[in-house]
Amino acid sequence: MVVVPLVSGAVLPGERQGLPAHENLSLVSALARETVFRLLAGMGEQGYRVTRRRPPTVEAAKHANVIPPGLGLPDWLKKRVVLEFQTRVLHPRNAAPYVVLTCSKRLRTTIAATCADLQDLGVPLLGSAVTTYADDPDPKVSGRLRYAGRIVAVDPGVLTLDEHGEGAQAVAAGDLFLEPTRSNFNKVVEALTQGRSERILRDIQAAEAEWHAGGKTLDTVQSSLTWLSRKSLELADGVPLEFDGLMDQSMSRRFPRTESIWKPKLSFDPSIAPETSLTWAQKGLDQVGPYDRQSFVKKRLSIAVICEAENRHRTEVAVDHLLRGLPDVRSGGTNPLAPHGTGLLGRFRLAEPAVSFFEVPDDSAKAYVAGVRQAVSAASARDERWDLAIVQVRRSWQERPYDDSPYWSSKAAFLKQETPVQALFLDLAALEDLGYAMAMANMSLAIYAKLGGAPWLLPVRSATDHELVFGLGSHTTKEGRRGAGERMVGIATMFSGQGHYYLDSRTAAVPFAEYPAALRATIVDAVGRIRHEEGWREDDAVRLVFHAFIQLRREAVEAVAAAVADLGLKRATFAFLHVVEDSAFVTFDRAVTSGRGAYGPERGQAVELGDREWLLTLTGRDQLRNEMHGLPDPVLLRLHDLSTYRDMPTLARQVSDFANHSWRTFGPARLPITLGYANEIARQLAGLERTPNWDVDAMEGSRVMRRPWFL
Known part of the structure; x- marks a missing residue:
């Protein structure tokens, strides 16, 4: 154990000694981290809010809210810049080790209004996760939100919770805050802005994207480290702490060794030498075929399709695109290949399949499970098993409870019959042509693998047996x-x-x-x-x-x-x-x-x-x-x-x-x-x-x- 005096006149338990810094870099790293923390913890009056000690994490005062003020949202609804600092020792291969300070940036969502205030504003609260503020054990760290439970009943001024742990089941709405998730944030914005919410949420997303961009990130990191370097900091009593500039390759002596690892060549034929392989998977599949095309046994598939009766025609069209591709859709540029024209059948060298459609009357899980039973019975009558099941679904169903999910219920039922399942989202049809074709290409790739196929492999380059x-x-x-x-x-x-x-x-x-x-x-x-x-x-x-x-x-x-x-x-x-x-x-x-x-x-x-x-x-x-x-x-x-x-x-x-x-x-x-x-x-x-x-x-x-x- 080493006891380090941080201030002048500190009483030590033993004789004061000197330690060579270059022999104690882990200690230097820890002390540097604590120095940064002490600096940030002393700036609370300037609007900085320290939320963690290890690593030192602070909500920046200069960028307390990146949401454009012109959107008219209340100041208790924020996207705040958070900076996190870490120190560590790097051990380059051909140079002496040294200590670095890292600075990373992210945005934190804040919903500072109480649930009572949100009730008055008409924000729907039922089913939402809520939190309460609690003091941190470290007095130099700000209080933080703690999970309090999920709202199961809403009454005037009082919320009833489940998953409340040792806390109360019924809590005053004025003591609770919505958990600051993106979905809760969007819910509040929608309630406040009504018909304007779609545009406002899009503007907020654009503001967030600007802060996540490389230029803004680099500028934020540089300005933060420059700000630190101008402070008079001490690692310990009488030991100054100084920062060098941002590490880049102009610092040839200190900058770590770099290497470029390019996209691997893929093997589509075990008889072809690795050096003649292709890096472009779709081109390799179309020109050579899947790696196991000779050994893949089940060439003619038996496919069951479960779909809503009202969407039978749309599902048929989508299944046809999946199987046969979209030959008129081409990727951009000068490449002559139309990579989405072959579909599952042509790209993977499969024969014309036997496709059977089983319609369900509505979008309930019960109806879909009944459709699966009908499909299983039809196959059993022929003493067969389906090779593949395609289940037509919609994106909006993803938020539904599991016991009323057509997708999960169908998947579970088919898997118990040892039939792989592929979800087919009708929403894909709303994509532009190339995006739709790419989605279908990805789907056909996954299906071939689910069937036990090997589309391609990596070339052998290891001498190990x-x-x-x-x-x-x-x-x-x-x-x-x-x-x-x-x-x-x-x-x-x-x-x-x-x-x-x-x-x-x-x-x-x-x-x-x-x-x-x-x-x-x-x-x-x-x-x-x-x-x-x-x-x-x-x-x-x-x-x-x-x-x-x-x-x-x-x-x-x-x-x-x-x-x-x-x-x-x-x-x-x-x-x-x-x-x-x-x-x-x-x-x-x-x-x-x-x-x-x-x-x-x-x-x-x-x-x-x-x-x-x-x-x-x-x-x-x-x-x-x-x-x-x-x-x-x-x-x-x-x-x-x-x-x-x-x-x-x-x-x-x-x-x-x-x-x-x-x-x-x-x-x-x-x-x-x-x-x-x-x-x-x-x-x-x-x-x-x-x-x-x-x-x-x-x-x-x-x-x-x-x-x-x-x-």
Whole structure:
């Protein structure tokens, strides 16, 4: 323990000593963070509101509200700029380590009027989540909102709550505040502005987009750090704290090494050399065909379509577009290929399918389930099973309760019959031609994968005999917001080094403390299953790469490594990689100052922060669909120190490749499919578990659940 005097005359418990700063950079980093916090905490009278100590987080006074004043909204309705500062030590490969300060920016929604005031204004409150203010244990940190419950009854001046925990069930409306979510914010704006709400919400969204843009972000970060550098700050008594400028590549000695990781070539034919492969997935499918076109057995599909009777014709048209494509819709530019003209049948070399429509009288879950039963009975009468079910739905249904959801009820019913399901949103028809065609192309890609097909693979480039890549995710089950009875389901997705989807395994629902052991058992079972199916020998070289959504505990890593070693794999190496989706870092390209994605980097830009940490841009400026999306954020790759495979450039390229290898969409993703698929599994499990008559245990070992059913 080191006791550091922060002010002159501080009484120390022992003799005062000097510590070399360059040998104690972790201490320097911690002291610098506290120095920034003390500065911000002392500026409350100037309008700054500190909301966290670690990391120091403050609501800026200069930009207390980015909503344009001309919109006429009350001053208690705000989008406020929040700054977060962090310090950390960087360990570049060929230079001395040093301490950096990061500054990140976001917008915080504020609804400062009480529920009593909102009642008087006519804001609908029933069903909304509400909060109360509570003091922070740290007296230097401002009070914050705490979840109080959900409104189940509204009476004059009094609100009745469920999920209220130890708090009161009936609470005075003047003591409660709406939870400051985007949906609640929009609800208040709609109540205040009536017929003008659509335009006003659009103007607010445009103002937010301006603040998320690269130029504004860079300016905010620079001005904040410049402001800090002008303050007379001390790290400790008599030790000044000074800041250098924003890190860029002109600081050649200090700036980390960078690398460009380009889009991978994809393999569409196992007999074609990797160097002749294509990076454009749609062109490869159209010119060569899916990777498994020779081995894919079920060429003539049997498809059941569930639709509303009143939308039968519209559904027929959409299904025809899905199957046969839109040959008259072309992408822009000079490329002669019309990438959306083939549809599911032509692009994936399938025969004319047998399509049967089953109409339902209304949009209730009961009617849709009855339609599913009718379809199942029709197939059973022929002693067959549907290869695919297409369920016509509408976007507006997504807000409905699970027990009255046509989509979730139909999906659960078909999955229990081992039939993969594809939702068909009629709302897609409102898109412009190219957007509609692209949506249909993405849908056909997902369908082929759900059927067990392999549209393409990544080329083999590893000398290792066997390589498995895991995504370690989780799904939390709990009763209500407060987490009563909270349990976790560990989710492990497993792929070959080429990106071939093997399976996803799930643990039983267990308390958080038992999660690592349950996940370890699942991983060992999955590896043992693949080893048996593919006939691995004990002296084969095996590499196991784990992509995790959280930093794995040391005990969990040791246990997984020991358990897999018990399988008798003598030459197994491990890499445990934490993929941090929301890090403190952002990268800028100052050479691009205008247009969509201004100041954003190209996709694939990598920055080596140290031997075990890399920044990687998985979606760059060209992948932004519009200016509203702001600046693309990189992911932070952090390698666990117990890993026995430590080639970070190769691991970073693999993450990049897996982000370009989704069978859910033709575009690159912000996460590798190892974690992206796990997230989608968690989302779908959450929906299915809340659907009546779903039985997750009955689906264990199901044929359809060993395919990417969740795409």
